Amino acid sequence: MQDAAVLFAGGTGTVGRRAVEWFRKRNPEVPVLVGGRSAATAGEVADTVGTAEGLVIDMDRERMGLGHVPPLAAVVVLAPDDGLHGLALAQDQQVPYLNIGNGLVELGPELAAFAHRPQAAPVVLASHWMAGASTFLALRAGEAFSEVRSITIGALFDEEDEAGPLALHDMERLQRDAPAALVFASGRRSWVSGAAAAGTIQTIDGRTVAADAYAPLDVTSLYAATRAPDIRFDLAAGTSSSRRRGGAPAAEMVVEVRGRDDEGHLGLARWSLELAAGQASLTGLCVTLSLEVALGSGGGAPLGPGLYLPELLWAPQPFLSQLAASGAVVTNHSDQAPAA
Structure with a gap:
């Protein structure tokens, strides 16, 4: 896969699968990386949607356990990431980051990570209902x-x-x-x-x-x-x-x-x-709509570095x-x- 791909970390879960499916349906040409704990499950999801590749990730390790990180277009975190490794990876690659999994009282570390590197990447916090x-x-x-x-x-x-x-x-x-x-x-x-x-x-x-x-x-x-x-x-x-x-x-x-x-x-x-x-399908669709704006799909300009919420994108x-x-x-x- 030569072009930069969107990494769906947690793309093998119920919501993750629906997000990958919606994104593929609306963006058939954009490569996708389906990240999960099981190589077989990640591969199965990737094969189902097409123009995708499955890979094993470990949310508890730096760079999510990826030795070699391929070129990324965005990092979408759909699974618990207590170490903020997905955010760090997106900032290192200067690509959009979107997370839906943190509660209101859990956002402090993400806000601090953004404040320390405000020009590194666009950060979309989408832990809203659906x-x-x-x-x-x-x-x-x-x-x-x-x-x-x-x-x-x-x-x-x-x-x-x-x-x-x-x-x-x-x-x-x-x-x-x-x-x-x-x-x-x-x-x-x-x-x-x-x-x-x-x-x-x-x-x-x-x-x-x-x-x-x-x-x-x-x-x-x-x-x-x-x-x-x-x-x-x-x-x-x-x-x-x-x-x-x-x-x-x-x-x-x-x-x-x-x-x-x-x-x-x-x-x-x-x-x-x-x-x-x-619920999973609606959440996956809403993730896709925010992600498309972050990427500049449909002819718009990609998001620049900054802190965003879904209602600021649409x-x-x-x-x-x-x-x-x-x-x-x-x-x-x-x-x-x-x-x-």
């Missing part, structure tokens, strides 16, 4: 207002989703390491736990489901983007609306945004997003339109019509 899907949905809903007053996000994780056990394990790890969840209340950041973290979400099919406050990067991204005084993300596990209708276990989220319009009137915007292909409507074109159903419940 790599940014809910943030874009909330920002799109907020466009109805000149002043956003509150944002609530309700995400439903279907326990029969293909990503179920691993994703639930990762969420349990984050809740164990940081048992309090970040919210914004009355314009102040606050950490809630216990009874204060208990909440409910409204599903697409109208159910009220018990949930708990959760703190992906969406909370901080939305506060920075909107300055809404009240922001909260709640997560529930259960049966998705799609599966209750007899369909597949789907990725499902509902956002409610309250604000004032140009005339000062208070209003509510309620939007939902559903993808029948599930405007809400075009991003959601890309999701809709790939099978997602995005609905503005103000008029009950598909809206992307």
Whole structure:
């Protein structure tokens, strides 16, 4: 493989496979390296997508255990990387780095690594829910207002989703390491736990489901983007609306945004997003959309060195339109019509 390749570290996992598949589908000519712990599994994924090569990586070693590092176009980290070896590799090669696996309280080392080498590489931190899907949905809903007053996000994780056990394990790890969840209340950041973290979400099919406050990067991204005084993300596990209708276990989220319009009137915007292909597929697609901007795919200029979040790479409507074109159903419940 002569041309620089995109390295998907953790490309053999459930989310990793979907990310590789989406990237290959949308970028058929770009070489891919599928990194995993098993040579056989990495090779199988590479053979399936084509124009790809599997290789064994060790996330606990410098340069991820790679003796000879081939020319890279980007490093995408989809597996735990406690030593930040993927980031160091991207900085050494001066290529884009994208990570979706760190909780809000785990980002300090990455931020410090960027601050020490700010001109080395573009760094995209995408540890949002589904790599940014809910943030874009909330920002799109907020466009109805000149002043956003509150944002609530309700995400439903279907326990029969293909990503179920691993994703639930990762969420349990984050809740164990940081048992309090970040919210914004009355314009102040606050950490809630216990009874204060208990909440409910409204599903697409109208159910009220018990949930708990959760703190992906969406909370901080939305506060920075909107300055809404009240922001909260709640997560529930259960049966998705799609599966209750007899369909597949789907990725499902509902956002409610309250604000004032140009005339000062208070209003509510309620939007939902559903993808029948599930959580892993939606995450992989959102990873691909951010990665394409970082690489300059589609004729745009590649990202220069800097620190980025997904919502800084796309405007809400075009991003959601890309999701809709790939099978997602995005609905503005103000008029009950598909809206992307």
